[in-house]
Amino acid sequence: MxxxxxxxxxxxxxxxxxxxxxxxxxxxxxxxxxxxxxxxxxxxxxxxxxxxxxxxxxxxxxxxxxxxxxxxxxxxxxxxxxxxxxxxxxxxMTHWASPNFFAFFPSTNSAAAIAGELIASAMNTVGFTWQAAPAATEMEVLALDWLAQLLRLPTSFMNRTGAGRGTGGGVILGTTSEAMLVTLVAARDAALRRSGSDGVSGITRLTVYAADQTHSTFFKACRLAGFDPANIRSIPTGADTDYGLDPAKLLEIMQADADAGLVPTYICATVGTTSSNAVDPVGAVADVAAMFNAWVHVDAAYAGSACICPEFRHHIDGVERVDSISMSPHKWLLTCLDCTCLWVRDAHRLSDSLETNPEYLKNDVTDSGEVTDLKDMQVGVGRRFRGLKLWMVMRTYGTAKLQEHIRSDVAMAKTFEGLVRADDRFEVVVPRNFALVCFRMRASGAMTEEVADEMNRVLMDRLNKSGKAYLAHTVVGNRFVLRFAVGSSLQEERHVRSAWELIKKTTAEIMEEPIMQ
Amino acid sequence: MxxxxxxxxxxxxxxxxxxxxxxxxxxxxxxxxxxxxxxxxxxxxxxxxxxxxxxxxxxxxxxxxxxxxxxxxxxxxxxxxxxxxxxxxxxxMTHWASPNFFAFFPSTNSAAAIAGELIASAMNTVGFTWQAAPAATEMEVLALDWLAQLLRLPTSFMNRTGAGRGTGGGVILGTTSEAMLVTLVAARDAALRRSGSDGVSGITRLTVYAADQTHSTFFKACRLAGFDPANIRSIPTGADTDYGLDPAKLLEIMQADADAGLVPTYICATVGTTSSNAVDPVGAVADVAAMFNAWVHVDAAYAGSACICPEFRHHIDGVERVDSISMSPHKWLLTCLDCTCLWVRDAHRLSDSLETNPEYLKNDVTDSGEVTDLKDMQVGVGRRFRGLKLWMVMRTYGTAKLQEHIRSDVAMAKTFEGLVRADDRFEVVVPRNFALVCFRMRASGAMTEEVADEMNRVLMDRLNKSGKAYLAHTVVGNRFVLRFAVGSSLQEERHVRSAWELIKKTTAEIMEEPIMQ
CATH class of the missing domain: 1.20.1340.10 (dopa decarboxylase, N-terminal domain)
Known part of the structure; x- marks a missing residue:
């Protein structure tokens, strides 16, 4: 070529x-x-x-x-x-669209979403202010209000409620990291103000918290926002809480910081961690945070989509007491990249930190205060027509089909989990909450856990090199674990079953080899 | 409905x-x-x-x-x-694709770009690491190296040079603000290290600089990165430098800060300001910055595209002495939103601040150090197949057509400028550098400048309400000025001429009205 x-x-x-x-x-x-x-x-x-x-x-x-x-x-x-x-x-290409893709979290997609993104690319509006793109701004607000209803978020997170315009609001961003960053900055500025900081000098006293299972991008977002690396608390979790955050430990650590004259500022709770789909208890975290006036953000990037089904909604119970929540339809709600939805309970707390007002964007509608200029809820100024594809997905497929999609993926994951559990060479390492199964070959007989780790690593490498499946791994409780994430949009149960056959066959081959005896 | x-x-x-x-x-x-x-x-x-x-x-x-x-x-x-x-x-909709759109900067577009974005949406890869999307990662690197060649950037900004792998590198981001943010954070961390700061405590001593014509998003990016608002220096400009940054003033202010024990950390130079297309002298700014070991970033969001033509390239002369440069093909290089290209001279200076290494993304190729994982040069982790549409634009149209596109827009702007200059009711307020004409109705006779401002405001409002044209405004030298930005991708000379006829007609009507007498 x-x-x-x-x-x-x-x-x-x-x-x-x-x-x-x-x-x-x-x-x-x-x-x-x-x-x-x-x-x-x-x-x-x-x-x-x-x-x-x-x-x-x-x-x-x-x-x-x-x-x-x-x-x-x-x-x-x-x-x-x-x-x-x-x-x-x-x-x-690494084919994320392949039905044999089981790595990371799938980037689910749909005909309606792709069509929506195509139209947005062609119209090519820049919606920094309402005036610069009224329909794009309103469509984003509408899509977020619709999705908030699907998730049964309290009306305090919505832009428009039955009673008129609410105090809450949302914005569509590119990644969860951006949602973390903008809320961290808002929380940081509020904490500096209430602690009487002279400029940013008080930043060295601000502390932030998250479970050790939290995505590493949280720690990066904290550093981007200028928090002191020494003040970022990673709270240990263990098998006793299925790797979810223990509110008692959180309280203890926050109290110790407060007693030391530090200012607890922000807590990130995760619903469905990347590593093993652990769930931090949202309501209990919010209750602890309230004692310190700290901002609580819920990162439900992947599992948030499942919460459109009543049977999974309990995972975000207590959300009415948090300050912000984000989830990414580009992960599990059939909406192609990128689409991360952020809702905040008080939109002004974001815009207070993020507002700009250059002369060339001044206009009567903005001055009236009647509208949200979405540039004031994000990092940058320019922005695509972000709401269109998300609206087209909900408008075209409707709630019932979106729920069916989630349930179908979960059912396939259950099937896979059942196959793993029925084979005593393997173990399921943590409870399966959604459509991710974390499993590994057991250490059998006299085999040490270290040898088992190595066997699992070899297994993953051979599967991935075969071209017939792609799995990722994680480390849970110091053990090397395979992640089997169901849900790529072309996937059917036969692909899950074929992958299991391949896993069994490859495992048998490995166990035959001298090095593993 | x-x-x-x-x-x-x-x-x-x-x-x-x-x-x-x-x-x-x-x-x-x-x-x-x-x-x-x-x-x-x-x-x-x-x-x-x-x-x-x-x-x-x-x-x-x-x-x-x-x-x-x-x-x-x-x-x-x-x-x-x-x-x-x-x-x-x-x-x-505000129709950014309309040939009668003259506001802001146009969001230029092309059939090849839209097709590229469509394919990227359908493949829907997530290219956080090289392994997760080899072709997407390499395509982004290639597209940036190609565009660097079109811009005649020094090889120090390129990922691959004739001599093999370079130290430089690039990444495609969503907005200029993100380019500013990630380079600000890298510069901040470097300044903290070299000033012997204990954690981030030294942040209160770090200072940043930009001309007062710099986009307000720069000041926002500084606040996001935790710089003290009191340490963000906005350097006054005036008609004497056509609103470009005066290096002597910059030196004076930086020296005063250094003498006061502060740490000059970062300077943002703009090539083609949003307000009036002013150009800061890149080489001279770099020379001043070198005296303080400060990072220089060049924001050429709009005008950078023009620099693919030899006759405009001089606007970034001296770029070989800066640390980073960004420009947005989604503005003026026929590539639909969003596409902001950032190049840095030493990619490690970015990744030192932005790297994360979660277990689930670990892989042999990353460990080998042979590849760039693009997540380490941006805010978030996830990312679209960003390079495809930019490559498709360059591959399909070729350098000659892209240059023709720039020249055609500039020629139309010259035509408009000539029409304005030939009518003594109007004045061109600042020299036209690219395809933006800043003009206004003059204060004629006994009319005060304040009344002239109001007349221009009325003129803009009537034009915009007519639905037949859309212009934005700015304030230059305390005067209300109309911005006429040529280049919407369906635009032809006849649209520019029609807009001028509409401006003349509307002006005549306004001047007939009692309130303006």
Whole structure:
């Protein structure tokens, strides 16, 4: 590949998107033709992805070796671009859309979401203020209010309630990390104010808290916001609480900090940790936090989607007492990347820290105070038409189908869990809460736990190298554990069963080998 | 609208995306059907957008009044979603894609970019590590290296040079604000280390600098990173430097801070300010910064795209002496939102502050140090397949067409500037550097400047209310100024000329009115 440009004579004077001698990058005929080619590619991709190796066999630098090192001087037919995509890009993909993908959390997706993102890309609005994109701003507010209803969030988190405009509000961000960052900054500024800090000098006294199972991005977000690394408390958890945060331990540590003259500022509670889907007790954490006037944020990035089903809703019980909650429909609610929803109980507490008011964005509607300018609830100023795809998912599929989707994934995970439990070479390491099964080969006979760890590592590597499945791992209670995450959107029960057959077969092979005896 | 759900009997048992009794959200037939409907909508939209009011006549809350307040319980045909989009969303859009859009900076776009984003949405990979998405990671690196070549950035900013792997690197982010934030944090941590700070206690001594024309999001990014608001220096500019930063003033203020025991940490230089397209002298700023070991970041969000043309490249002369530079192809390089490119001279200076290493992402390739894991150069962990659309734009159109696109926009802006200069009721307020013309009605006769300000405000309001053009404003040298930004991707010279006719006609009407006499 890449030779096309090395041989420019192949397309010496190709002149695409040119009408009447001038370059028209959005000529409607070209738009239609290019997008139809893209749609052909996508449907072909979905039809074939099952047979492609989930994890590709490529080496670092492979793409630079295949494509030209420099941009082409002249234009080429769009077919050339698509040909290089097929020949060089696809073989180097880790196929998150593969039904044999069981790693991380799946990035679920749907026809309605992709169509929504496509339309948003074409309209290409920048919704920093209400005036700059009224429909985009209102659609985002509406989609968040709808999703809040699906999650049965209290009306205090909603922009508009039956009684009119509420004090709460939401915003769609790119990642959970951003949701953490903006709420950390709001909490930081509030704590500085109430502790009488001169400027930011009091920041060295502010402390933040999270269970040791919390995603490492929380600790990064704290550092981004300027918190002292020495003041970030990682609270130990164990098997006794299924790796959820123990409120008694939290209280003890917060009280000790307060007694030492520090200012407990922020607690991150996770519902469905990345490592093992542990759940921190939201209500109990909120009760402890209230004693110190600390901000409580709930990170329900993955498992939040399950809470649209009544049978899972109890995992966020107590949410009415927290300050903010975020979850990511791009993980488990059929909405392609990126889409992280953040709700706060008092939108002004965010905008107090995040508002900007440059001259060129001043307008009567903003001045009236009647609207939310979404730039004041996020890191940056510019923003896509973020609400459209989320609305299209809810509008098209409806609550019942979205619930069916969650339940179907959970049912498949239960099936897998049952298969694991029925095979005494394996153990399920922590209780399965949602659609993630954490399991491992047991240390059998005289085998040490260290040897078992190594066997599990070998098992994972062989599975992943086979191209027929992709699993990730974690460490729980000092043990190497395999994560089997169900839910890739093309996945059916047969894929789960095939993966289990592959696991059993590979395990048998490993156990035959001398090194493991 | 919205009555569809109030009358559920209309779609009592519609069962979309259901095959063999189970819900298949990515069924290839549905994907094709939905996307073809979306493509039809888009081509129809581009064909008609010229005739739609650029700025809609809607009131806050309008969309909530039109659509149902709660999510539908059951699914509906995708046509229902599209019908509501057409009926309720489109009339409330500010049409950034309209050729009559002259506000802010245009969000330029192209068929190749939209197709690239569509494919990325469908593949829906999460490229936090190289292993999780090799092709996506490498494509992003390649696209940034290509664009660096178009901009003639020094090889020190590139990931791969003729001599092998470089020390530099880049990443694609969502907004310039994020580029500022991550570099501010890297500079902050480096300054804390070299000033011997105990944890973050030294943060109160760190100072940052930018001209008073710098985008307000810089000051917000500084506050996000924990800098003391009292230590953020806004350096006054004036007509004598065309509102560019005066290096002598910068030196004076930095020296005074250093003499007072403070630690000059970071300077943001802008090439093409949002307000009036002022240009800070990059090389001279870098020379001053070097005396204090301060980080220099160049924000070329808009005008950076112009620097792919040799005749504009001089605006970033001296870039080889700065630490980082960012520009946004989503503004002026035909790449739909969002796409902000950040390059740093030493990628490790970013990752030192931004690296995380959770167990579930550990893998051999990362451990080898051979690859860049892009999560370590950004705020969050998750990330879209960000490089694809940018590569598709460069691959499809080639350098020559991209340059032609920039030159065509600049030529149209020159045309408009000439029309303004030829009419003595108007003045061009600052020199036009790129495709933005800042102009105003003059204070004529005995008219005070304050009355002229009011007349210009009335002119803008009437133009925008007409639906036939949309302009934004700024304040330069205490005067209210109209911003006429050329370059919306469907725009042709006839639209620029029509807008000028409308401006002349509206001005004549205003001048006839008693209040303005």
């Amino acid at each position: 890449g030779s096309l440009d090395a041989n420019p004579a192949a397309f010496p004077a190709f002149n695409n998107s040119v009408v009447d001698g001038s370059f028209q990058p959005l000529n409607p005929d070209d738009v239609r033709a290019y997008l139809h080619k893209a749609v052909d590619f996508i449907t072909e991709y979905y039809s074939n992805v099952e047979s492609m190796p989930v994890l590709p066999d490529v080496k670092p630098g492979y793409l630079q070796d295949e494509l030209t090192a420099s941009p082409p001087a002249h234009s080429a037919p769009f077919d050339v671009t698509m040909k290089e995509l097929r020949a060089s890009v696809v073989p180097g | 919205g009555s569809l759900d109030a009358n559920p009997a209309a779609f009592p048992a519609f069962n979309n995306s259901v095959v063999d009794g189970s819900f298949q959200p990515l069924n290839p037939d549905d994907v094709r059907a939905y996307l073809h409907k979306a493509v039809d909508f888009i081509t129809e939209y581009y064909s008609n957008v010229e005739s739609m009011p650029v700025l809609p006549d809607v009131k806050p809350g309008y969309l909530q009044d039109e659509l149902t307040a709660s999510p539908p319980a059951h699914s509906a045909p995708f046509d229902v979603t599209m019908k509501e989009l057409r009926a309720s969303v489109v009339p409330g």
